[in-house]
Amino acid sequence: MMPVSRKGKIRYEIDPHNRLIFAGTGKESKVPGYREILEGRFKIDKNNYLTYHLKKSSGSKEPQQLKLSGNWSLSRDHNLVLTLDKWNKQYAGNKLTLKGELTDIKANALSFAIATRDSRGKSRVRILKLGGTWQADRYNRLTFKATKEKGLTDILTLKGGWEMDKRNRVIYAYTKSQLRKKEKVTKTITFQGFWEITEQRRVSYILNKGRGSRFDFKVSLGKPVKRGLEYEISIGAVPEKKTLTLSGKWKANKRLGLLFEMPYEKGKVENLIFGASCRLDEDHNLAFKLKNKAGKDLGIEIKLSGKILKDQGEVFLRALTSRKEVSFTAGVGFRW
Template sequence: MEKLRYEFDPHNRLTVKSSGAKGIRKVLDGQFKISDHNTLTYHVKSPVPSGIKAPHQVKLKGTWALTKDQELRLVFDKWRRQTFGDQLTLKGEIIDVGKNSLLFALTSRTKDGRLSLYALELCGLWQADAHNRLSFRVDKGRGRYDPLVFDGAWQINKNYQIIYRHRKEKLTQKKKRTQVLTFKGYWDMKEKARLSYVLDRNTASGFDFETSAGLFKKDYIRYELGIRLSRRKQPVKRTITFLGRWRVRKTAGLVFEVEQGEKKIQAFVFGAQVRLTNRGTVLLNLRDDLNRGLGIELELSRDIFKKEGQAFLRMLQSKQESALLVGSGRRW
C-alpha cells in the first residue's frame, strides 16, 4: 500500500503526496480553525482531488511558539512529526489583542488562485515575563500554558496605554509597515518596586513589571524599569511618568488623578497614615487597600483636604490624635 506524505505549503494549505518517485503533490483546499484548549485543526473542503483518500479534518497537536517575525508556530509532538514534519509556521500577522485573547490573520489561496484572508483567535492570559517582556500564555487546559514571548520593547502612548510596535511585511504586498498593537487596561500600584497594568482582574490577565522604587511628588508619580531583550546586551530603559494631582476624597481616601491636558485618564487610590508637620504640610505614609504599608512617604500641602477635610485636620491638630488613617475602608 502506497504511503502518503502530508505537508503544509507557503499558502497555509495542506498538501498530500504519495511516497513513490512519481508522486505528485496535491493541494487539499481548506482552512485552519481553533478548537477546544486552543487545538489547531485543518478542515478540508469538499471535493478532494480525485484518487486521494483524505480526512475531512486534521487535528494538529503540539506546542505553540512565536517566531522572530511575529508569526505563530506549532512545534508538533512526536506522533505528529511522523506525518507532518517537525513544525508548522502559519504565515500571517497578529492584528489585534484582547484582555484574554490574541487575533492572528493568515492568508491562503483557493484552488482557482484567489487570495483568501481569515483569522484565528487564541485564548489565554497576558503576563510580563521575568525580563519585563510582554508574553501571552496560550491556555492548553488542565493548568497548562504555552508562552508566546514578544521579544521587543513595548512603549506607552499619550493615553498611558501599553503599545507594541513591530515592523512587518504586509500580507498582500512586498513592503514593510509598522504594526501597532494596543493593550487596553489600567495601571495599578500595590508595591513600592512593582507596577501593574491590569487587563482583566477576574482572570489575572495583565502585566506586573519589576521597577525601581516609585518616585512620588506633588504633581507626578514616576517609575523606571528595564526590558531585557535576547538580542541586546543592555536592557532597554523605560521611564513611566504619570502627571496629575493629589486629592483627598471622603469616601475613597487619598487619590492621585492622572491627567492628559484637561482629560482625566484614571485615578490611583491609596490609604495613608497622616501626620501634621510644623511646616504647614501633612506627611503621608501610603498604604494599600489591605492597610499594608507601601514604604512610600509623601509630603503635601494641607490644601489637598479642601473644605470637606477641615474636620479631619482639626482632629489632627487636637492633642487626642498624633496620626490618623485616611482611606483603606475608613472615613473621617
C-alpha cells in the first residue's frame, strides 16, 4: 500500500530504527497503533531533498521513492530534523527526526550517520550528506548553510562551544543521549583547515577558500604570548568568553617578510605572512607592528630579538639606527 495514493494530507513519523512511518491523514491521529511502517532507506539528493527509497515490491520493476520537502535543522541532542512544508500532500509543520550523530566533516558537506534495522532485524549504518558551506554566525557559533533550489538555504547551527587542539584545528564537542544506557556520551568532530589574519578584530579558519567554506570569528585585538598569538572571543547567544590561542613561532624571510609558522597535523606547516613597520625599543629588541597584505594595520605589536634576522641582522639594525623605523610589505620582504 502506497501512502501517496491516499486522499487528504499525509502525516509521517520516523520510528526508533530510522524507518519512515505512515501515521494517517489529516491531523495527528489519537488512535493507538494507527501506523504503517514503510520498509526502505533514506537518502539526500543533490538539491538536499530527503528521499525515502521503498523496498521493491514483487509486482514492481522499478524501486518506489518518496520525496520529502522542508527545512533542515539540528535538535538540542544534535539529531537531524526536517520540518515538512506544504509541498505535495505533506502535513506542514510535521517534524521528522533522524537519530544519529555528526561524522566525517568535509569542507562542503555535513555528514550524518544513522543506524537502521529492517523487518528481518538486520542492522546497518547509513551516511546522509547535506551539501553546502560552513560559516560562523554573529555569535561565533559554527553553522552549516545547506543550499537548496532557487537560491534558498537552511541554517543548521552547532549550538555548543568549540575549541582548538594543539595542532591549531577547530574541534567541536557535544553530548549525546544514550537512551538504552540512560546516560550521555561526549562526541567530537574535527574541522580540517588553516588560519588567516587579514583584519583587526577578526581571525578566519578556512575550510575551502574557493567555495566559501570558512569561519570568520569576531575577536579582540591580538596580543603576543610565548606560544604565539592570543585573542579573547565570545561564543554563543549567551556569550561565554574564552581565550583563543594560535600556536606557532616567528621567523623572518628576506624574500617574503615576517612569517608566523603554524603547525598542523601530520607535520604539516602553514605560514601566515605579514608586512610590518619596525623600530628598536628601549631594550634594543625589534618591535614589529603587523600589517596585512594591503598594508593595513592589524593592531598587533610583537617584540623579537635581532637574532631572528640571522645573517641579515646587522644590515637591518644599521637601517633602523639611521631611519628610526623600517617598513616592509607582506609577500615582498625586507627592502632597505
